[in-house]
Amino acid sequence: MKRIVLMLLCCAMAVGGYAQQQLGQRSRVKSPVVNADGSVTFNVYAPSAQQVSVSGDFEEIRGRRLEMTKQENGVWTVTTQPLRPELYSYSISVDGVRFIDPANSYVNRDISTLSNIFIVTRSSDDKGHLYQVNNVPHGTLARVWYDSPTLGTQRRMTVYLPPAYDGNRRFPVLYLLHGHGGDETSWGDLGRTSQIMDNLIAEGKAQPMIVVMPNGNPTCDAAPGWWHEGMYTPDGNAFRRRGAKASMEESFMDIVNFVDSHYRTIKKRSARAVSGLSMGGGHTFGIARLYPDIFDYYGLQSAAAQVRLDDAQFDTQMSRLFASKPRLFWIAIGKDDFLMRMNNELRDYLDEKGYPYEYYENDGGHIWRNWRIYLTLFAQKIFTVN
Amino acid sequence: MKRIVLMLLCCAMAVGGYAQQQLGQRSRVKSPVVNADGSVTFNVYAPSAQQVSVSGDFEEIRGRRLEMTKQENGVWTVTTQPLRPELYSYSISVDGVRFIDPANSYVNRDISTLSNIFIVTRSSDDKGHLYQVNNVPHGTLARVWYDSPTLGTQRRMTVYLPPAYDGNRRFPVLYLLHGHGGDETSWGDLGRTSQIMDNLIAEGKAQPMIVVMPNGNPTCDAAPGWWHEGMYTPDGNAFRRRGAKASMEESFMDIVNFVDSHYRTIKKRSARAVSGLSMGGGHTFGIARLYPDIFDYYGLQSAAAQVRLDDAQFDTQMSRLFASKPRLFWIAIGKDDFLMRMNNELRDYLDEKGYPYEYYENDGGHIWRNWRIYLTLFAQKIFTVN
Numbered sequence: 001m002k003r004i005v006l007m008l009l010c011c012a013m014a015v016g017g018y019a020q021q022q023l024g025q026r027s028r029v030k031s032p033v034v035n036a037d038g039s040v041t042f043n044v045y046a047p048s049a050q051q052v053s054v055s056g057d058f059e060e061i062r063g064r065r066l067e068m069t070k071q072e073n074g075v076w077t078v079t080t081q082p083l084r085p086e087l088y089s090y091s092i093s094v095d096g097v098r099f100i101d102p103a104n105s106y107v108n109r110d111i112s113t114l115s116n117i118f119i120v121t122r123s124s125d126d127k128g129h130l131y132q133v134n135n136v137p138h139g140t141l142a143r144v145w146y147d148s149p150t151l152g153t154q155r156r157m158t159v160y161l162p163p164a165y166d167g168n169r170r171f172p173v174l175y176l177l178h179g180h181g182g183d184e185t186s187w188g189d190l191g192r193t194s195q196i197m198d199n200l201i202a203e204g205k206a207q208p209m210i211v212v213m214p215n216g217n218p219t220c221d222a223a224p225g226w227w228h229e230g231m232y233t234p235d236g237n238a239f240r241r242r243g244a245k246a247s248m249e250e251s252f253m254d255i256v257n258f259v260d261s262h263y264r265t266i267k268k269r270s271a272r273a274v275s276g277l278s279m280g281g282g283h284t285f286g287i288a289r290l291y292p293d294i295f296d297y298y299g300l301q302s303a304a305a306q307v308r309l310d311d312a313q314f315d316t317q318m319s320r321l322f323a324s325k326p327r328l329f330w331i332a333i334g335k336d337d338f339l340m341r342m343n344n345e346l347r348d349y350l351d352e353k354g355y356p357y358e359y360y361e362n363d364g365g366h367i368w369r370n371w372r373i374y375l376t377l378f379a380q381k382i383f384t385v386n
Numbered sequence: 387m388k389r390i391v392l393m394l395l396c397c398a399m400a401v402g403g404y405a406q407q408q409l410g411q412r413s414r415v416k417s418p419v420v421n422a423d424g425s426v427t428f429n430v431y432a433p434s435a436q437q438v439s440v441s442g443d444f445e446e447i448r449g450r451r452l453e454m455t456k457q458e459n460g461v462w463t464v465t466t467q468p469l470r471p472e473l474y475s476y477s478i479s480v481d482g483v484r485f486i487d488p489a490n491s492y493v494n495r496d497i498s499t500l501s502n503i504f505i506v507t508r509s510s511d512d513k514g515h516l517y518q519v520n521n522v523p524h525g526t527l528a529r530v531w532y533d534s535p536t537l538g539t540q541r542r543m544t545v546y547l548p549p550a551y552d553g554n555r556r557f558p559v560l561y562l563l564h565g566h567g568g569d570e571t572s573w574g575d576l577g578r579t580s581q582i583m584d585n586l587i588a589e590g591k592a593q594p595m596i597v598v599m600p601n602g603n604p605t606c607d608a609a610p611g612w613w614h615e616g617m618y619t620p621d622g623n624a625f626r627r628r629g630a631k632a633s634m635e636e637s638f639m640d641i642v643n644f645v646d647s648h649y650r651t652i653k654k655r656s657a658r659a660v661s662g663l664s665m666g667g668g669h670t671f672g673i674a675r676l677y678p679d680i681f682d683y684y685g686l687q688s689a690a691a692q693v694r695l696d697d698a699q700f701d702t703q704m705s706r707l708f709a710s711k712p713r714l715f716w717i718a719i720g721k722d723d724f725l726m727r728m729n730n731e732l733r734d735y736l737d738e739k740g741y742p743y744e745y746y747e748n749d750g751g752h753i754w755r756n757w758r759i760y761l762t763l764f765a766q767k768i769f770t771v772n
Contacts, residue, residue, distance in 0.1 A: 030619060048436060048481035095434035099485040105498050105610070106617050109491050118617060135614040138540065142528035145549070154524065163531070166648075224491070228521040231492050231504060233416060262552075 029075055031103040032090075032118050038082035040118065042066075042092075044101065047074030049094050054078060054101075056090030056115075057369060065093075085126035086369065087192065089115040108189050110368070111181040112234040129199070130376060131192045136202035137163035141194050143184070143226075146258040150251035151244070155215055156222035157255065158184045159263070160194050162201055162208035170264045172383040173210045175255070175295075176375070177248075177276025177283050179302075181236025183223035184215040187375075190368045196376055207383040210263055214255050216280055218244035249286035256294065270327070273382040275299030277371045278339070282306070285346075289317035292324040299330045299378040300346075302337050302366050307349045322355040328381055329357040332374040336365035415461055417489035418476075418504050424468035426504065428452075428478075430487065433460030435480050440464060440487075442476030442501075443755060451479075471512035472755065473578065475501040494575050496754070497567040498620040515585070516762060517578045522588035523549030527580050529570070529612075532644040536637035537630070541601055542608035543641065544570045545649070546580050548587055548594035556650045558769040559596045561641070561681075562761070563634075563662025563669050565688075567622025569609035570601040573761075576754045582762055593769040596649055600641050602666055604630035635672035642680065656713070659768040661685025663757045664725070668692070671732075675703035678710040685716045685764040686732075688723050688752050693735045708741040714767055715743040718760040722751035 029043035042054045052068040060083055068076035089108060092099050100107055104116040121128025139162045148155050162171060176193065178186040187193045193211055200206035219239040221227040245251075260267050272295045276284040281303020288298045308314040322329075329350075333343045350357050360377060364370050415429035428440045438454040446469055454462035475494060478485050486493055490502040507514025525548045534541050548557060562579065564572040573579045579597055586592035605625040607613040631637075646653050658681045662670040667689020674684045694700040708715075715736075719729045736743050746763060750756050 044483075046481070046483050049483075050434060094480065094483075094485075095432070097430075097432045097435075097480075097488065099480075099488055100500075102483065102485055103619070105495050105500050105620060107493070107500070112491050114486075114491050114493070132616065133608075133612055133614055138531040138542070140528055140530045142526055142530075144526045144528075145524040156524070222519075226519055228519055230518065233489070234491060 029103050031101050032116075034118060034120055035079070038085070038120050038122055039080050040083060040088075040120065041077060041079040042068065042090075042101065043103065044068065044076045044092055044094070045074055046076055046094055049076065051093075051095055052076040053093045054090055055093060055098075056088050057367065058083060058088060058090075059364075060084065083120045085121050085123075085128035087117060087119050087128065087131045087372070089117050089368075091115050109185075109234070110190060111236055127373075131195050131372065133195055134199055134202070136198055138198050139163050139165070139194055139201075141188055144262075146255070146262075148251055148254040150246045150254050151218055153221050156184050156226060157215060158188050158213040159259075160188070160197055160211040160213070161263070162197065162210065164201075164208045165210070165264070168264070170266045171208055171210045172271035172273070173212055173259060173263075173265050174297075174379065174382065175272070175274040176211055176213050177216050177274070177280030178213070179276070179278030179280050180304075181234070182280075183217065183220065184213055185223045187211075187213040190371075191375060192372055193375065196372065197379065200376065200379055206379040209379075209383060210259070210265060212255065212259050216248045216276070216283055218246060218248055218251060247286075248283045249290055252283075252287050253291065253294075269293060269296045270385070271296075271383060273297035273299065273328075273378075275301060275330075275375070275378050276303070277301040277374070278366065279304050288321055288326070288329070289314075292317075292321040292326070296326055297328040297330075297378075297382040298326060299328075299332070299374065299382075300343075301332050301371055301374040301378075302334065302339055303331070303343065303346075304339060305346050306342055307345050309349075318349075318353065318355065322353070327385070329355070330360070330378060330381065331357055332360040332362075332370075332377065334362055334364040334366070334370045336363070337370075338366060415489050417487050418502075420504060420506055421465070424471070424506050424508055425466050426469060426474075426506065427463060427465040428454065428476075428487065429489065430454065430462045430478055430480070431460055432462055432480055435462065437479075437481055438462040439479045440476055441479060441484075442474050443753065444469060444474060444476075445750075446470065469506045471507050471509075471514035473503060473505050473514065473517045473758070475503050475754075477501050495571075495620070496576060497622055513759075517581050517758065519581055520585055520588070522584055524584050525549050525551065525580055525587075527574055530648075532641070532648075534637055534640040536632045536640050537604055539607050542570050542612060543601060544574050544599040545645075546574070546583055546597040546599070547649070548583065548596065550587075550594045551596070551650070554650070556652045557594055557596050558657035558659070559598055559645060559649075559651050560765065560768065561658070561660040562597055562599050563602050563660070563666030564599070565602075565662070565664030565666050566690075567620070568666075569603065569606065570599055571609045573597075573599040576757075577761060578758055579761065582758065583765065586762065586765055592765040595765075595769060596645070596651060598641065598645050602634050602662070602669055604632060604634055604637060633672075634669045635676055638669075638673050639677065639680075655679060655682045656771070657682075657769060659683035659685065659714075659764075661687060661716075661761075661764050662689070663687040663760070664752065665690050674707055674712070674715070675700075678703075678707040678712070682712055683714040683716075683764075683768040684712060685714075685718070685760065685768075686729075687718050687757055687760040687764075688720065688725055689717070689729065689732075690725060691732050692728055693731050695735075704735075704739065704741065708739070713771070715741070716746065716764060716767065717743055718746040718748075718756075718763070720748055720750040720752070720756045722749070723756075724752060 031043040285305035417429040671691035
């Protein structure tokens with residue numbers, strides 16, 4: 001029997017070379033090449049181009065743009081200085097027009113923009129290592145449709161189940177909310193949620209938990225291309241002009257109820273956390289005020305979280321929230337974030353009222369690099385006591 | 387409370403315009419534009435380019451390539467003749483270099499090549515409609531890790547659960563296998579499995595079923611970038627030089643056992659089907675011969691399925707397989723497929739032995755366009771009796 005199987009394999013190999021008639025050809029060059037010292041070489045075959053450059057979120061590189069040099073074989077090339085361990089995004093400019101690197105099939109979509117990605121890692125305790133897929137037990141990632149009675153639609157969410165989710169054990173749940181222009185794919189793709197959680201859990205740094213990443217746009221059912229409005233050009237504002245039957249915050253318990261009835265969750269306050277970035281930080285703040293008894297951990301990341309002293313209910317809600325003694329009210333923001341002033345006003349308010357919170361400030365602005373850091377930190381702070 | 391939520395929303399909207407500091411800018415043009423008559427307009431902003439064209443799997447277009455015309459604003463444009471309803475793939479060539487369309491964020495990866503996609507549909511009973519996301523109940527799609535005792539690794543598969551998978555009902559299972567160079571993402575992405583299944587089930591044309599799409603490369607744990615070997619350039623041959631502990635066929639029952647123990651399946655032969663394309667068609671053929679009592683429906687799509695008269699066990703296995711009276715042994719292939727001769731030899735053998743099978747032949751070659759058709763047809767033929 002083994003011989004037959006081997007023969008079949010050989011047969012498959014023989015036809016394999018042309019097994020799928022592809023539209024494209026394999027790229028002539030390899031790009032990017034991450035070198036041993038952390039420097040990265042980009043190569044683009046563009047023999048007729050006049051100017052080719054690479055732009056990325058390289059904090060180490062002035063202007064974050066590198067001019068490439070044309071070689072005799074028509075390949076443009078450039079090598080960076082050694083880069084710090086990180087997940088980097090970049091694109092190629094050919095005679096002033098932005099393209100993704102034809103040799104790199106790893107891409108992320110941010111609203112309507114595709115960018116290539118690569119990872120630099122040099123040790124097992126750096127960020128690159130944390131963001132890559134390592135040889136550890138892996139959780140599963142599912143795109144799940146649920147009914148939202150409040151919004152009157154079927155909607156899509158992403159659910160991460162930890163590797164130990166196999167049997168009868170129950171788990172706490174982190175609800176993780178995206179920002180403006182994002183959708184239920186953002187945290188998994190741009191945020192590297194499954195990689196970060198797999199690695200933190202494997203290292204014993206975070207409790208095994210379910211992570212629920214819903215769609216925070218109440219007038220959208222799902223990410224672009226994944227619902228019946230078709231393959232439109234993603235545009236953060238396209239669905240804001242429509243009237244929603246309810247806001248994200250008002251419809252949020254539909255999500256919690258679905259998760260509690262469909263997954264092996266621990267159904268109590270101490271086993272529920274909610275955190276979001278930017279608009280999702282605003283949602284987190286609103287959810288904290290609407291449902292103070294449901295969640296015990298709040299994480300506001302670069303949050304659009306405004307103190308509404310002009311609203312009579314704001315003080316009452318805040319008083320009720322902190323009277324409930326949440327285990328963590330965490331505010332994280334980068335020094336260059338354009339929402340710093342709003343976050344300072346929120347902290348002034350909390351200080352004045354004597355409401356306890358934790359604050360984390362780091363470099364950088366309103367960018368995914370920071371949100372991956374905030375997820376990493378927040379995930380280690382929650383569900384640490386039962 | 388409503389007022390606060392509204393105010394928060396307004397606040398989020400005010401910051402929304404620059405809520406995520408992106409690397410890219412929104413494209414200056416819209417592309418592609420699918421016009422009402424089914425023609426499609428492509429637009430590429432490339433003011434310095436000398437020659438821009440679009441290439442795709444347009445059977446209607448000679449050479450499948452269209453030269454674009456430069457307008458005064460630097461935008462190159464071309465409009466096709468009306469295209470038949472279909473999911474199309476294409477790319478852009480700028481001065482001889484292949485790029486994906488910078489204005490279109492919808493892409494599929496086939497091995498290492500990214501191509502843009504769009505859909506043409508004109509009525510609710512055409513292929514475009516079948517491949518798009520419609521306003522019907524949706525199943526969920528999960529990337530699941532399972533243990534393979536035979537291969538000694540944790541491995542990744544894609545699992546589609548039908549919309550009705552919610553409660554205590556049990557479902558039949560279709561195992562759907564990819565070809566050479568593919569992986570556990572191929573059938574979901576290139577094959578549009580969840581869209582096809584959602585739509586067929588909603589129309590009552592297929593039974594609600596679980597669809598399991600494993601990784602058919604026994605020396606790979608998961609798709610490129612999703613296991614610890616890193617973000618290498620995908621290459622169908624890269625892992626073939628390694629020794630596998632067992633073949634796909636030999637390790638296949640690990641998958642069936644995992645699925646039967648983790649999902650609400652109907653655990654009997656009449657509720658199991660297996661089908662695959664190309665190399666996966668070869669796997670299907672091997673699985674049919676190894677485990678004749680496990681599956682009742684076999685679908686060989688453009689299959690690398692060789693008659694091995696030089697192997698003494700082949701006749702015995704085939705005799706045992708057809709003695710077990712499978713409900714369906716289905717062979718599908720396109721007229722231009724390079725595996726037509728191999729499939730003809732298989733049919734000659736079956737005819738000579740008097741083994742019953744169904745045969746479907748259509749236009750075209752060894753391409754995803756055909757495999758989507760074959761999935762659509764096969765899914766309607768299985769689990770029709772209990």
